[in-house]
Amino acid sequence: MRPVVAGNWKMNKTLEEARVYVEKIHKLLLKIRDTDVIFCPPFTALFGIKEQLGELPAFLGAQNCHWESSGAWTGEVSVEMLKAVGVDVVILGHSERRHIFNEPDEWINKKVLSALKGGLKPVFCIGETIEERKQGRTNEILHHQIQTGLGGLEDGSDLILAYEPVWAIGTGLNADQDQIHDAHQFVLEELTGIFGQQGRDIPVLYGGSVKPDNAGELFKVDGVSGFLVGGASLKVEDFISIVDSVNEIQKGV
Ligand code: PGA
Numbered sequence: 001m002r003p004v005v006a007g008n009w010k011m012n013k014t015l016e017e018a019r020v021y022v023e024k025i026h027k028l029l030l031k032i033r034d035t036d037v038i039f040c041p042p043f044t045a046l047f048g049i050k051e052q053l054g055e056l057p058a059f060l061g062a063q064n065c066h067w068e069s070s071g072a073w074t075g076e077v078s079v080e081m082l083k084a085v086g087v088d089v090v091i092l093g094h095s096e097r098r099h100i101f102n103e104p105d106e107w108i109n110k111k112v113l114s115a116l117k118g119g120l121k122p123v124f125c126i127g128e129t130i131e132e133r134k135q136g137r138t139n140e141i142l143h144h145q146i147q148t149g150l151g152g153l154e155d156g157s158d159l160i161l162a163y164e165p166v167w168a169i170g171t172g173l174n175a176d177q178d179q180i181h182d183a184h185q186f187v188l189e190e191l192t193g194i195f196g197q198q199g200r201d202i203p204v205l206y207g208g209s210v211k212p213d214n215a216g217e218l219f220k221v222d223g224v225s226g227f228l229v230g231g232a233s234l235k236v237e238d239f240i241s242i243v244d245s246v247n248e249i250q251k252g253v
Contacts, residue, residue, distance in 0.1 A: 005037055005227050005239075013042065025236045029243075037059070040063050050085060060086055088120065089123060093112075125161075126141075127168075146194075147190075160202070161205065163183050165208050171209060174218070205224070206228070207227060
């Protein structure tokens with residue numbers, strides 16, 4: 001399976017800053033042949049970056065979408081609108097959407113179904129809080145998020161999953177190799193429970209304080225197919241170093 005490294009820029013970078021970033025990373029990406037790279041800038045930079053990415057083997061991702069195709073939904077953006085500016089991927093169910101904006105599993109499910117129907121690949125995010133982990137409820141939470149978020153879905157071929165423990169996001173404190181191993185194996189079991197053998201082919205990314213100095217060791221964990229990177233995706237040097245580590249390990253496989 002080709003690894004995936006996605007950069008989630010969150011609410012960072014104006015169009016001009018995004019353009020400077022892509023100009024800088026353009027040349028460096030040309031030598032990345034064994035890893036799929038996804039840039040997820042804010043909505044306002046999507047179109048500008050698409051033109052600039054040109055023929056580069058990189059994908060464009062949005063950070064959210066609505067489940068309806070149009071209508072009276074102030075402040076929302078539809079799958080069709082994203083497709084029309086060249087977006088390939090959409091992050092759904094990110095912990096900041098779940099916990100700060102109170103997005104329930106039911107909405108996330110509708111978004112996943114609508115993204116797939118409209119031809120966008122969802123990066124469907126799941127993960128437990130520190131309280132849930134301390135209470136020994138990690139698997140229960142992941143099970144619930146997966147079963148509700150993917151409810152009604154029969155084909156998993158265009159799906160990407162991201163396991164992101166909430167306590168590791170933006171804290172500088174990544175989950176350790178054992179924690180990641182256990183969670184990813186559990187997620188893969190859940191996915192095969194839903195999709196059969198196809199579930200094994202769904203990339204499961206890890207996210208939460210991935211940095212240049214831990215990417216190599218974390219990518220070697222069985223069941224990790226790549227990363228969803230927040231803070232460290234904002235600097236070209238850091239992001240390309242993470243992509244490089246994954247690509248080099250993959251080349252050696
Ligand atoms: P982080 O964020 O890399 O800054 O921890 C990851 C994410 O939110 O996807």
